[in-house]
Amino acid sequence: MLSKYYLYSLRVILFILIQYPFLSYSQKFNITGKVTDEITGSPLIMCAVRLISDNNSLLGGTISDSLGNFQLSASSKGEYVCVLNYIGYSEKKINVSVKSKKTDLGAIQIQPKSKQLNEIQVNASQKNKSLVDRFVFTVDSADLAKAVTSLDVMRKIPDLDVSDINKSISIKGKGSSLILINGVNRGGAINLLSINPADIEKVELIYNPSSEYESEVDGVINIILKNNPTSGSSGEFDLSYRTIYRAAEPAFVYQYGTKRTRFSVNYYPSFKSIPVETELSRVTKISDTLSYKYGSKYNSNDRFELTNRLQGSLDFYINEKNFLNLYIETNLTNSDYKNKLESHSLGLDSVYINSLSTSKTFYNVNNATLYYKKNFDKQGQEFTINNNFNYLIADYKNLFSDTISSSLDKLKKNENREIDETGEKIANNLKLDYLHPLNDILKLSTGVLLYFQSFTYTFLSNNQKNSDVLKNLKWHYYLDLSLKIKKINIRAGSKVENNISDLSNNSLKTQFQFLPSLTIFTQLNKENSLRLGYRKTAFYPSAWQYMPNLVYYDYYNATQGNPDLKPVNQDKVEMSHTFRNKSNSLTTSFFYSHLTNMITSVRTVNNQNISIRKIENIDGKSTVGTDISYNFIYNEILNIKPTVKFFREWFSNKSDSRVNYSFNASLSFSYTHKEKTIVGFDIVANGKQLLVQGYDYTEPSIEDIYIQRVIFKGAGAFAIGVMNPFFIEKTKSVVEDYNFNQNYYEKIYSSCFFISFTYNFAKGIELNMKKIDRQTEKDLK
Structure with a gap:
């Protein structure tokens, strides 16, 4: 040939x-x-x-x-x-x-x-391609003909979960998916509405990330845009409103393209007012004859939260071999909550407390990313630079007015308290990568990363002020080799990583890691493929978790960080089989993971009935299970996406060991009638999730039932529906220890009606049926 x-x-x-x-x-x-x-x-x-x-x-x-x-x-x-x-x-x-x-x-x-x-068959229907660590979906004219937003394109990809609730996408079965645009890590969340679907060339789903990616990344979605941007103006306006607790999330998206440049500016304001109620009960055994009890009821019905998010991006295709991207984002959040807490402590002295509080939050995050890519004459040879600068400032202020009565002194007293926590972070992340095909069967990729942050934490309580500064320097070097032997593709890699941290100039720590990885992939035939992967990763404590201050949020509950935390190591093995036939796919995975030095919250209760939640390392956690996901599409009318995950998890901490069998399941259904009307629903159900001292459980919910209709001759859409029609969203947390038991209940009143409207302007593009994006309150957890 x-x-x-x-x-x-x-x-x-x-x-x-x-x-x-x-x-x-x-x-x-x-x-x-x-x-x-x-x-x-x-x-x-x-x-x-x-x-x-x-x-x-x-x-x-x-x-x-x-x-x-x-x-x-x-x-x-x-x-x-x-x-x-x-x-x-x-x-x-x-x-x-x-x-x-x-x-x-x-x-x-x-x-x-x-x-x-001769020996090669070229089939025009084969637009999808499976490689050693990824699945490549190439967008064709049929996918774009009816797409308005990039979410419409993403729904065509069998292995993607597309959430119309929070405008997000993720790889099925993966806990956290990093989204890249043209390989660029922008250092923040990506709003898919900001991408013109006509500019999408292909989407890469990386199931087993190589040593190139950070440990927190379980999967990678790389959206690759065309070198020739869509000329002219395009944009979108979205608005949704929910009854009962008043919430609105409009979106304004504008993009302008020329032959070599693509410029976009996006604005996403958000207003929320969401009622929340919690209830806590705790029994602590002090001795064989004495037990303390504690109980509280909390409600927050007067809540205000306003977020303003502004993004700007510029793609510049210098020539066929050079590409430059500049991305800037600012996110500003202000919130004001009026809260009421009734609590009591029953023991040798019975204390009753009524507390009225005001919580004010100011949160500002700023990101700036500069990315450069150089392609060489040899096909596949490239060099990239990705630099991300981040500045964050956060202020959490709580003002309390307490009325306290005691059974011993028979008196009531009034006290005022103030808790003010502020954090300021300056960070820079520089990453250089080089990819070089050595020959037809062997490819090398290597790179270095240098990360620096300075985090200043200030804690003020009743005019007593404490301040700590955490400085952190991390670097890593990685090397991956990809090899193809007949039908078997192998990628083997390793990463050496060094993390140096210093808390207030008195606790310099150096943590060195060696992190290997291996992926083996084979395409059995046109429809079936097998993938086996192993990856060792390291996770480091956040700056907040290092802070040693003991923070009392009321008289009987406190939290404390830990400057002596160690990094977490994870070893994960996964084997998966995928069957693909046109738009339908079935993936079955078997996995095992083990966490060493897992970071978690450990609660203790002292003789004054005060519960202290301290961040600590425990010996480990192991999980083994299977994950099954199916995507069924019939004639572009019916779309059913069920997923289910069964697993066994167990903790080991010193002499204590705990075991749990559980599941996660979801079902998404939609039916399209004459390309004008869509009806659908989404259901989620989860079993108990094991904690080191207990478990979490969230009740199953019908997240939404909706109907949508295209209007304005295909330039707009209108939708109505109901969210959580039969359930109040409830979460239960149970803590069990040798001397105390605690039950915690949280209620979020997310059951409501919603109205949504979408209008799109894009020359030459018709509006496809799509579920209007909506928000629920899962981000509160």
Whole structure:
């Protein structure tokens, strides 16, 4: 096959050279373009390109280079025909009107033939590709024809979970998914509404992240945009409103594209007022004959939260080999809660407390990212620089007015308290990566990361002030090798990491890690694939967790950080089988993970009936289980996505060991009628989640039932529905220890009706049926 390919190209070149040896002397008008695969969008190398006159005379010819680019010349202005021929692809003819010295035809897509060509079969329906660590979904014209937002495109990808509740996407079965745009880590959350779907070329789902990525990342979604941005203006306006507790989240998105640049600015204000109630009961055994009891009821019905989020992004395609991105984001949140707490402590002295409090929060996060990518002449060889700067300032202020009565002194007294916590962080993350294919079967990737942060924490309580400064310097170096042996793809890598931290200039710590990884993948046939992965990772405590101050949130409950925390290590092994048939997919995974030095909250109760929640390391936690996800699409009308996860988890801490069997399950259903109306619902159910001293349990819920209708001739959509129609969202936490038992209940009144409206302006793009994005209150937990 390869020899015939080169012989064909050679014959074209020789034919051109023999018939037109002096053609170069008369070249005046340049014609340029780029040849790409219509299905994958990949550049086609050594494609034969000919220039034909209006009387069918051959005027010249050339072949495309390693990036698919070509250049022809005409001797005069006029009308011509450009003919493209490539082995395994249909011939393509383009009418060319030459009116100036330079004529750019842009990207020219040619279609693969579907018939058998010797040992390789090219099938136009095969737009998806599985690699050693990832699944690549190439967006075609059919996906874009009805898409308005990028969420519509993401719904086409079988292995993605698309949440219309919080405008997010994640890889099925993965706990945390990092979203990249053109490989750029922007250092913050990505709002998918800011991406014009017409600009999406392909989406990469990385199931087993390599040593290149941080340990917190369980999966990676890399949205790759086209080199030629969509020209002109496009944008979207979204608005939703929920009854009962008044909440609105509008979104304003604007994008403007030129031949080499893509500029976007996005504004997302959000207003929330969500009632919350909690109830706590605790029994502490002091001796065989004496027990203390504590109980409290808390409600917060007068709540105000306003968030303003502004983003700006600029993509600049300098040329075919150089790309630059600048991204800036600011996020400002103000909240004001009026709270009421009734509590009592029953023991040798019975104390009753009524507390009215005001909680004020100010939170400001600023991110700035600069990204540069250099492609070399050798296909697949590239160098990238990603620098992210972050500045955060947060202020949590609580003012308490307490009325206290005691059974011993028979008196009531009034006290006022103030707790003020502030945090300020300056951080910079610099990452350099280099990718180099050594030959056809071996590829090398390597890189370094340098991270620095300075975090200042100030704690003020009743005019007593404490302040600590945490400085942290982390670097890592990684090396990955990818090897292909027949049908087996192997990627082996390792990372060395060093973390140096200093708390208030008196506790310098150095933590060194060696983190190996291995992934093996094979495509059994057209529909079935197997993947086996192992990865060792390290997780470091947050700056807040290091702070040693004992913070009393009421008279009988306090929390405390721990400056002696160790990093957490995780060893994870996963084997998965995936069956794909067109838009339908079934993935079954078996996994085992073990955490060493797990960081968690450990509660103790002293003889004064005061509960102290301290951040500590425990010996470990292990989890083994299976994860099954299915995506069923029938004729683009019916879409059903069930997922279920069964697992066994167990903690070990000193001499104590605890075991739990549990599950997580979800079901998403939607039905589309005549491309105008969509009806659907979402259901979530989870079993008990094991804690080191107890467990968490959240009641199952029907998250939403909705109906949506396209309006304005496809330029808008209107939706109504109900959220959590049969349940108040309830969470129960149980803490069990050798001397005390504690039950905690939380109620969030999220049952409500909602109204949503979407309007889109984008030249040449019709509105597809899509579920209007809505927000629930899971971010409160």
